[in-house]
Amino acid sequence: MKICRMFKMIFETHGHYDDERFDEDRDELLKECEAQGIKLIMNIGADIKSSRATVELANRYNHVYGAVGVHPSEVGDMTDKDIEELENMALDNAKIKAIGEIGLDYYYDDNPPKDVQAHWFQAQLELAKKLLLPVVIHSRDAALDTMNIMKEMKAEEIGGVVHCYSYSVEMAREFVKMGFYIGIGGVITFANSKKLREVALDIPLDRLVLETDSPYLTPVPYRGKRNSALYIPYIAEEIAKIKNISVEEVYKATFENGKKLYRM
Numbered sequence: 001m002k003i004c005r006m007f008k009m010i011f012e013t014h015g016h017y018d019d020e021r022f023d024e025d026r027d028e029l030l031k032e033c034e035a036q037g038i039k040l041i042m043n044i045g046a047d048i049k050s051s052r053a054t055v056e057l058a059n060r061y062n063h064v065y066g067a068v069g070v071h072p073s074e075v076g077d078m079t080d081k082d083i084e085e086l087e088n089m090a091l092d093n094a095k096i097k098a099i100g101e102i103g104l105d106y107y108y109d110d111n112p113p114k115d116v117q118a119h120w121f122q123a124q125l126e127l128a129k130k131l132l133l134p135v136v137i138h139s140r141d142a143a144l145d146t147m148n149i150m151k152e153m154k155a156e157e158i159g160g161v162v163h164c165y166s167y168s169v170e171m172a173r174e175f176v177k178m179g180f181y182i183g184i185g186g187v188i189t190f191a192n193s194k195k196l197r198e199v200a201l202d203i204p205l206d207r208l209v210l211e212t213d214s215p216y217l218t219p220v221p222y223r224g225k226r227n228s229a230l231y232i233p234y235i236a237e238e239i240a241k242i243k244n245i246s247v248e249e250v251y252k253a254t255f256e257n258g259k260k261l262y263r264m
């Protein structure tokens, strides 16, 4: 008997499975993800503690890899010693594939101050360049400053992904020109996602990657609940609809893109 199986290999390029909201069922969930076709998961550090937890998860699960870094909202009390620890984590663990998430977040005023965010963004870009690792960029309400720092630091030499992309089509083209991928998650399923839909239509499929930002940003119809990679099909189907292609094509291309992005 011939069994016709849909191609479904998914690369979840950005999740926080070390988050306490997964404490109760993390092991079950990560195994279920693998069974459901999520063959690669990139767990992303957001501070030193979660970067350490990322190393542990990557060492425990075959299909889990990681990025270590400090999120712009968490750099308020960062020190040079933290940079050293990030460096050692990356050097000592072959499954750490990127520095992130790093960047600028101006959503809350002065939290931390812009110059402090810029300093540690630059320092972590510097570290990524030293280690020859791609970067995972977090940027909210800070498009121009992010772009300027990335250009100053020649981020195009290392590449990476602009995760949970939320800016204009023009800006997306600029990031792509610098060799970056555009991360698309659950927001694409929201009713007010017109701008992101335009980006998904405009940017070629070979520059897009799928992500969740779990446990946050759960796609419709589960918006408000805890997110996980199990909901990635809702994101992929939305992209397929927008680009008028099959969902299999979306899975296939974004899987390859993810591997190129993280050099795996």
Ligand code: NI
Residues within 6 Å of the ligand: 014, 016, 044, 101, 213
């Ligand atoms: Ni994130």
